[in-house]
Amino acid sequence: MNIPSQYDANKVEDKWYDYWMTHNYFHSIPDQREPYTIVIPPPNVTGVLHMGHMLNNTIQDVLIRRARLKGYNACWVPGTDHASIATEARVVAKLKDEGIEKSDISREEFLKHAWDWTHKHGGIILEQLKKLGCSCDWERTKFTMDDDLSESVINVFIDLYSKGLIYRGYRMVNWDPVAKTTLSDEEVIHIERTDKLYYVKYKIEGEDGFVTIATTRPETILGDTAVCVNPKDDRFSNIIGKKVIVPICNRVVPIISDDYVDMEFGTGCLKITPAHDINDKEIGERHNLEVIDILNDDATLNHYGLHHEGKDRELAREDTAKELEALGVLIKTEDYTHKVGTSERTKAVIEPKISKQWFLKMADLAKPALDNVMNDNIQFHPAKFKNSYRNWMENVRDWNISRQLFWGHQIPAFFYGEGVNDFVVAKTKENALILAQEKADNPNLTLNDLKQDSDVLDTWFSSWLWPISVFDGIRYPDNEEINYYYPTNDLVTAPEIMFFWVARMIISGYEYRGQLPFKNVYYTGIVRDKQGRKMSKSLGNSPEPIELMKKYGADGVRVGMLMCSPAGNDLPFDEALCQQGKAFANKVWNAFRLINGWEIADIEQPKSSKIAIDWFESKFQQTLIEIEDHYSKYRLSDALMATYRLIWDDFCSWLLEMVKPAYQQPIDSMTHKTIIAILENNLKILHPFMPFLTEEIWQHIAVRTPEEALIVAKWPETKPINKNLIAEFDFAAEVISGIRKIRKQKNIAFKDAIELYILNNENAAKTFDVVIDRLGNISKLAYTDAKVEGALTFRVKSNEYFVPMKGTIDVEEEIKKLTEELNYTEGFLKSVQKKLSNERFVNNAPGQVVASEKKKEADALAKIETLKASLASLG
RNA sequence: GGGCAAUUAGCUCAGUUGGUUCAGAGCACUUGGUUUACACCCAAGGGGUCAGGGGUUCGAAUCCCUUAUUGCCCACCA
Numbered sequence: 014m015n016i017p018s019q020y021d022a023n024k025v026e027d028k029w030y031d032y033w034m035t036h037n038y039f040h041s042i043p044d045q046r047e048p049y050t051i052v053i054p055p056p057n058v059t060g061v062l063h064m065g066h067m068l069n070n071t072i073q074d075v076l077i078r079r080a081r082l083k084g085y086n087a088c089w090v091p092g093t094d095h096a097s098i099a100t101e102a103r104v105v106a107k108l109k110d111e112g113i114e115k116s117d118i119s120r121e122e123f124l125k126h127a128w129d130w131t132h133k134h135g136g137i138i139l140e141q142l143k144k145l146g147c148s149c150d151w152e153r154t155k156f157t158m159d160d161d162l163s164e165s166v167i168n169v170f171i172d173l174y175s176k177g178l179i180y181r182g183y184r185m186v187n188w189d190p191v192a193k194t195t196l197s198d199e200e201v202i203h204i205e206r207t208d209k210l211y212y213v214k215y216k217i218e219g220e221d222g223f224v225t226i227a228t229t230r231p232e233t234i235l236g237d238t239a240v241c242v243n244p245k246d247d248r249f250s251n252i253i254g255k256k257v258i259v260p261i262c263n264r265v266v267p268i269i270s271d272d273y274v275d276m277e278f279g280t281g282c283l284k285i286t287p288a289h290d291i292n293d294k295e296i297g298e299r300h301n302l303e304v305i306d307i308l309n310d311d312a313t314l315n316h317y318g319l320h321h322e323g324k325d326r327e328l329a330r331e332d333t334a335k336e337l338e339a340l341g342v343l344i345k346t347e348d349y350t351h352k353v354g355t356s357e358r359t360k361a362v363i364e365p366k367i368s369k370q371w372f373l374k375m376a377d378l379a380k381p382a383l384d385n386v387m388n389d390n391i392q393f394h395p396a397k398f399k400n401s402y403r404n405w406m407e408n409v410r411d412w413n414i415s416r417q418l419f420w421g422h423q424i425p426a427f428f429y430g431e432g433v434n435d436f437v438v439a440k441t442k443e444n445a446l447i448l449a450q451e452k453a454d455n456p457n458l459t460l461n462d463l464k465q466d467s468d469v470l471d472t473w474f475s476s477w478l479w480p481i482s483v484f485d486g487i488r489y490p491d492n493e494e495i496n497y498y499y500p501t502n503d504l505v506t507a508p509e510i511m512f513f514w515v516a517r518m519i520i521s522g523y524e525y526r527g528q529l530p531f532k533n534v535y536y537t538g539i540v541r542d543k544q545g546r547k548m549s550k551s552l553g554n555s556p557e558p559i560e561l562m563k564k565y566g567a568d569g570v571r572v573g574m575l576m577c578s579p580a581g582n583d584l585p586f587d588e589a590l591c592q593q594g595k596a597f598a599n600k601v602w603n604a605f606r607l608i609n610g611w612e613i614a615d616i617e618q619p620k621s622s623k624i625a626i627d628w629f630e631s632k633f634q635q636t637l638i639e640i641e642d643h644y645s646k647y648r649l650s651d652a653l654m655a656t657y658r659l660i661w662d663d664f665c666s667w668l669l670e671m672v673k674p675a676y677q678q679p680i681d682s683m684t685h686k687t688i689i690a691i692l693e694n695n696l697k698i699l700h701p702f703m704p705f706l707t708e709e710i711w712q713h714i715a716v717r718t719p720e721e722a723l724i725v726a727k728w729p730e731t732k733p734i735n736k737n738l739i740a741e742f743d744f745a746a747e748v749i750s751g752i753r754k755i756r757k758q759k760n761i762a763f764k765d766a767i768e769l770y771i772l773n774n775e776n777a778a779k780t781f782d783v784v785i786d787r788l789g790n791i792s793k794l795a796y797t798d799a800k801v802e803g804a805l806t807f808r809v810k811s812n813e814y815f816v817p818m819k820g821t822i823d824v825e826e827e828i829k830k831l832t833e834e835l836n837y838t839e840g841f842l843k844s845v846q847k848k849l850s851n852e853r854f855v856n857n858a859p860g861q862v863v864a865s866e867k868k869k870e871a872d873a874l875a876k877i878e879t880l881k882a883s884l885a886s887l888g
Numbered sequence: 889g890g891g892c893a894a895u896u897a898g899c900u901c902a903g904u905u906g907g908u909u910c911a912g913a914g915c916a917c918u919u920g921g922u923u924u925a926c927a928c929c930c931a932a933g934g935g936g937u938c939a940g941g942g943g944u945u946c947g948a949a950u951c952c953c954u955u956a957u958u959g960c961c962c963a964c965c966a
Contacts, residue, residue, distance in 0.1 A: 018925075019926090020928090226966080277965095349966095404961075405962075408962080577900045577915090581893095587899090590900090593914085593928090600928075602926080648902095753932065754931095763931095848947080853945095853946040858907065858946070862908070
């Protein structure tokens with residue numbers, strides 16, 4: 014078999030993914046084993062894979078593959094989200110391109126277009142995840158608008174309504190004039206920007222005087238219904254109760270007083286527009302002010318805008334300012350920096366708007382969800398996010414769950430009359446009719462009299478049920494699957510959606526299952542470019558994931574992504590990391606090639622091989638414990654790095670070099686067999702990170718049945734560690750380093766054997782002398798009682814090593830080297846002795862620490878002695 | 889405006905309860921290398937007053953105070 018020296022990921026990755034699919038390894042059904050469950054954060058159904066998905070899903074796959082190897086019944090449920098506002102916006106845009114306005118077509122027609130779009134683009138992202146190697150249980154793929162999930166959403170709405178937790182309210186909400194829908198507070202992003210602050214004077218009715226107000230939105234003057242001052246403000250005490258004339262519209266409104274007004278800000282005098290500001294609305298309610306809404310749904314002015322009617326609010330702002338100036342009531346403008354709410358989706362400036370919406374009462378629901386995170390029943394990684402979680406949960410507000418969109422779950426409320434309460438909530442129109450006849454006490458009502466609320470539910474109102482609804486645990490709370498898989502183990506998601514999604518899943522978990530939805534939440538960071546900017550389509554700074562995988566292999570990209578991304582930390586992405594991942598794949602590949610190329614013979618095992626293997630087995634166990642510890646703390650980068658170093662340094666650079674047979678010599682069968690077993694263990698612990706490469710090598714090593722595939726192999730068992738052996742090896746490694754250093758200094762090629770004499774002051778074990786012999790290419794290794802003349806020297810601890818030189822030794826250089834080392838050691842001794850002569854140290858420090866200092870002192874003294882002797886011998 | 893976190897080598901980060909293993913890792917860098925797995929490699933090496941200042945302690949990267957800088961979250965000041 015001819016095996017190329019370069020590992021070609023592109024040639025093998027699809028092959029193994031197909032193999033895994035064919036043999037159904039990803040599919041899970043409840044059985045005797047303990048389950049290990051992850052539900053995917055469902056990406057937008059029409060979305061495409063970006064770097065954030067790459068990171069997030071790599072992490073999930075690492076966790077799920079490791080769980081599978083550890084013998085759990087691993088189940089990773091994939092799926093997509095209908096993403097109501099995002100998808101609808103895209104469909105609207107697409108229709109617009111075709112010359113169709115959303116307002117010109119019926120709800121049914123629009124939904125047909127939306128479904129067409131979904132069927133056409135839906136699921137692309139899931140196919141892309143397969144390229145990354147994600148081992149999702151594809152048979153379980155769900156969509157938030159599947160029939161069963163939709164029914165779950167409706168059931169929950171009805172249930173919460175019947176519990177009195179859902180109500181309909183006339184409230185000020187966040188209005189997105191582009192999408193023409195309300196948004197929840199969480200969907201509003203506050204962005205700092207500089208606007209103008211306009212100072213405008215209002216004439217006092219029946220007098221010559223004026224009051225001056227400051228506003229950033231002069232166009233809302235047309236909706237003013239009062240002017241307000243602080244009751245404690247002496248400047249205005251004489252005008253409270255009088256009336257002013259609002260410019261342009263000449264409306265006569267009262268001057269009122271309210272503690273809300275900040276005397277220091279602007280002029281201390283505030284205009285009140287209850288329809289367009291939440292504070293103004295509250296003041297308006299306290300003072301029974303009229304509410305005048307001057308805007309249409311698209312943020313153009315309505316008839317209250319008078320001659321500005323039809324203008325967009327931005328244009329109206331400029332024009333009213335001009336008009337005010339012309340009227341001579343605009344005193345001045347100044348720059349003013351403040352935060353403006355914008356829509357997360359459309360980027361439009363949010364308009365506070367009073368409208369009738371559906372709300373979910375959150376306060377009581379939030380309690381168990383808060384407690385169980387604070388007491389670590391649900392663990393956040395990193396834990397620092399508990400702070401912001403608590404902050405939000407303690408101040409949680411009612412959730413505006415209705416959206417003025419078509420794409421989504423239509424609210425199951427049916428109106429039968431014009432009255433505020435003339436509606437019923439029911440699963441079907443038929444059920445609604447019965448309820449309505451009862452409620453209205455009117456048996457003559459017919460289906461035609463019922464009109465379903467046209468709003469749909471917030472997307473997150475389906476996402477918050479995801480860990481339950483994917484197992485159909487809402488409709489059938491006692492079904493086998495929900496009982497088996499729920500609660501899930503880990504959730505891997507971005508901190509940005511902690512409030513949108515994580516908090517609400519926890520809430521619904523306690524409400525509908527009486528327990529937590531997942532045990533751990535791993536918060537990923539944001540993927541940034543080298544300049545620290547967030548990767549985004551608009552900046553064009555995001556690499557194309559599929560291209561990256563072509564270039565570096567999925568395994569290389571996975572390693573690259575995980576190399577430097579501890580939980581909760583942003584990931585400064587650099588393609589060089591993927592290159593490193595690719596190089597590592599090649600390294601492992603070549604280690605396999607080496608082993609694979611050996612000719613096996615029935616000969617005796619060399620001592621050096623035996624001891625090297627014993628050492629590595631202990632080293633492996635030590636690293637395995639370290640790796641398990643990292644995993645338990647969700648430190649995947651550290652787990653990867655420990656694996657990387659074990660394989661590259663300990664396995665390749667040390668073990669294979671120690672056991673490698675001489676050129677064209679065969680290897681003994683015992684060593685070969687053990688090395689294969691070691692390689693297999695290495696592949697197992699590497700598999701979660703590099704699934705394709707490891708399966709490829711695994712299947713090269715031997716002919717395997719489907720049951721023997723690496724993906725379903727058994728994680729290595731833990732065995733006792735021989736710590737002495739590891740320490741002895743570390744010592745020997747230092748000796749070998751010393752030899753290499755001398756070779757380099759003196760330009761002695763490796764093929765030229767040298768002699769090594771050892772003055773064994775340390776009384777170190779000689780276990781690894783056979784290894785030193787091999788890796789140092791030593792022709793004669795001997796212990797001596799006296800210094801060797803005419804030799805180069807180096808020290809490890811207080812052992813002294815001599816390499817006799819045939820040629821001349823540069824005495825000057827040797828003296829210089831020795832003197833430097835002597836000076837350093839004497840300085841070190843001084844600091845140690847200073848510590849030991851301090852009575853308070855000797856009395857207060859633990860005995861162990863004092864003893865170690867004494868040992869340091871003795872070692873330093875011994876070393877100084879040998880250094881001095883060497884210097885003396887050199888003259 | 890309120891809260892949280894961070895600041896350790898050129899870069900990205902470890903550093904558990906203060907004390908053997910405390911100043912580390914990977915990458916990058918420098919130097920040498922056609923040793924028959926791998927130049928996507930091997931070997932050797934340089935590099936940090938642990939952000940600044942103060943304090944507690946026999947002893948501080950680690951605990952406390954303070955200053956500076958950065959990042960994130962929350963918040964209705966026109």
